[in-house]
Amino acid sequence: MKTDIPGTVVFDGAQARKGYALNKMCYSFNSAQNRAEFLRDEDAYCRKYGLDEAQRDAIRRRHVLDLIAAGGNIYYLAKFAGIFGLSVQDVGAQQTGMPVEAFKAMLVAKGR
Amino acid sequence: MARIVGAVTTSHIPAIGAAIAKGLQEEPYWKPFFGAFGAVHAWLDKVRPDAAVVVYNDHGLQFFLDKLPTFAIGAADEYRNADEGWGLPTLPPYRGDAAFSWHLIESLVADEFDLTTCQEMLVDHAFTVPLKLLWPRAQVCPVLTVPVALNTVQHPLPTPARCIKFGRALGRAIASYPEDLKVLLLGTGGLSHQLDGTRAGFINRGFDEMCMAAMVDAPEALAHYSIHQLVEAAGTQGVELLNWLVARAALSGRVEKVHSNYHIPISNTASGLMVLENRA
Numbered sequence: 313m314k315t316d317i318p319g320t321v322v323f324d325g326a327q328a329r330k331g332y333a334l335n336k337m338c339y340s341f342n343s344a345q346n347r348a349e350f351l352r353d354e355d356a357y358c359r360k361y362g363l364d365e366a367q368r369d370a371i372r373r374r375h376v377l378d379l380i381a382a383g384g385n386i387y388y389l390a391k392f393a394g395i396f397g398l399s400v401q402d403v404g405a406q407q408t409g410m411p412v413e414a415f416k417a418m419l420v421a422k423g424r
Numbered sequence: 425m426a427r428i429v430g431a432v433t434t435s436h437i438p439a440i441g442a443a444i445a446k447g448l449q450e451e452p453y454w455k456p457f458f459g460a461f462g463a464v465h466a467w468l469d470k471v472r473p474d475a476a477v478v479v480y481n482d483h484g485l486q487f488f489l490d491k492l493p494t495f496a497i498g499a500a501d502e503y504r505n506a507d508e509g510w511g512l513p514t515l516p517p518y519r520g521d522a523a524f525s526w527h528l529i530e531s532l533v534a535d536e537f538d539l540t541t542c543q544e545m546l547v548d549h550a551f552t553v554p555l556k557l558l559w560p561r562a563q564v565c566p567v568l569t570v571p572v573a574l575n576t577v578q579h580p581l582p583t584p585a586r587c588i589k590f591g592r593a594l595g596r597a598i599a600s601y602p603e604d605l606k607v608l609l610l611g612t613g614g615l616s617h618q619l620d621g622t623r624a625g626f627i628n629r630g631f632d633e634m635c636m637a638a639m640v641d642a643p644e645a646l647a648h649y650s651i652h653q654l655v656e657a658a659g660t661q662g663v664e665l666l667n668w669l670v671a672r673a674a675l676s677g678r679v680e681k682v683h684s685n686y687h688i689p690i691s692n693t694a695s696g697l698m699v700l701e702n703r704a
Contacts, residue, residue, distance in 0.1 A: 319623030388622035391509030404624035423688030
């Protein structure tokens with residue numbers, strides 16, 4: 313759901329329907345075996361879960377904002393990011409267009 | 425009869441678990457967070473709970489969008505942790521008490537809260553990290569546990585008003601258990617943070633401080649917030665405040681603040697910690 317809250321997508325029923333296949337694939341990454349299978353053949357793995365073209369493309373580009381627009385939920389997407397050793401701070405930096413160190417420094421500055 | 429000794433509320437960020445695993449507690453980044461737990465340990469040594477009812481939100485370890493309960497409760501003698509996708513070390517199983525859980529279920533459903541009951545339930549970092557913070561030296565968690573999971577993933581979420589009512593019903597359920605059991609409420613998550621969208625990194629100190637003040641004497645003051653207002657004020661994941669509200673509302677009597685800490689940032693989050701003693 314688009315909201316009047318800037319920079320925020322609320323994960324509601326419409327998003328959950330749109331993103332079901334994508335989130336289901338990301339949920340499967342709880343298993344180390346599934347993570348390895350994805351890395352062996354990404355295309356085949358995405359086909360198995362029935363991702364649509366927008367989702368497939370956003371996965372290919374590791375593009376978090378586009379994954380969210382395609383119905384992805386951040387809790388499941390975090391498992392996708394985890395495959396590449398990326399933390400929520402890396403993910404936050406990508407979404408805000410900041411270098412990771414600048415994103416971390418921005419957060420530290422909020423504590424002062 | 426069972427007695428509620430009080431509540432601890434604390435953030436549950438996965439990075440805390442990673443910092444514990446790597447032994448980083450004394451590092452300058454982590455010290456302002458971990459250093460605040462000495463007072464919690466002293467209080468736990470004093471009140472010595474036998475059981476912890478842990479109010480948390482699952483992040484896609486146990487529950488997926490195929491079937492997503494608004495309120496779920498464990499009804500098992502053991503709960504297991506598992507890989508959440510990041511390959512973090514898996515913690516030893518947690519002791520449950522199915523008889524106690526079923527008492528809570530009977531009471532809560534009679535009280536008009538229709539929970540999903542789970543005889544098998546994997547528990548994620550939102551359950552394991554806070555217990556590790558409370559009992560850092562114990563290899564195996566020393567108290568028996570009851571996991572209570574709230575949906576904070578897929579909207580519509582239960583409102584703050586609903587969560588306060590649920591917490592009160594949970595408190596009545598615990599207090600009516602005939603066995604002698606000293607029970608701790610543990611509310612996990614928060615405070616303000618947002619992981620997703622171009623507003624990622626959002627933190628709201630003013631709102632958090634207001635909530636921490638309300639948690640002591642007037643949690644009802646937070647009941648009027650809609651979920652939309654809560655997302656706006658606390659961030660998309662700051663809605664985990666709902667877990668705090670349930671834990672707080674379960675305390676029946678006069679509540680005294682024993683300890684609190686607030687520190688920005690841990691990872692993307694404003695971390696909060698409170699110890700509230702039930703002085704009924």
